[in-house]
Amino acid sequence: SQQGEEDPQALSIQEGENATMNCSYKTSINNLQWYRQNSGRGLVHLILIRSNEREKHSGRLRVTLDTSKKSSSLLITASRAADTASYFCATRDSGTYKYIFGTGTRLKVLA
Template sequence: SQQGEEDPQALSIQEGENATMNCSYKTSINNLQWYRQNSGRGLVHLILIRSNEREKHSGRLRVTLDTSKKSSSLLITASRAADTASYFCATDLGGSEKLVFGKGTKLTVNP
């Protein structure tokens, strides 16, 4: 069953612009994570935000979490062509070892 849903499905921007991707989920969570996948490769963990946190930063990444709205956003600032990838949010199921992934946002950064 799909827990997280990313929005938009695809996003195309110019280098230097900011990219914002959103994720909505349905049930209570302990944490939410964002992953990145380059074309034809495995996923790479980017950032984890716990349910008691509202915002987290890592380099050019900024993640927010609104548990009242059951939503999260990933902001990539000053994007680069190398940021071109698919981005997935993943949520746990209230303490389970399992993660449930959304379908992803495909980001294209044009040079």
């Protein structure tokens, strides 16, 4: 399977704390993206980082990418109850337009 893996599988934190989730992938990539899914609904794009970038920020989100380790991390700072959702990384293989998703992290933010 080409599917990447994310850890932890589930994460429970208090409102205001930071949440960090990690993604590992298997192939050579063009870019890596993070998506959020609320309660089985469609996924929503959060942030994209290209293979030649090491870090990217967007609001309360910070993404890092280490292509030598084939891994990425997503940091959500000052979490809110509304951040409760599942988070997935997705990689686009180099030379293709296939997007392969990881297994996801279920985040629960307690008010």
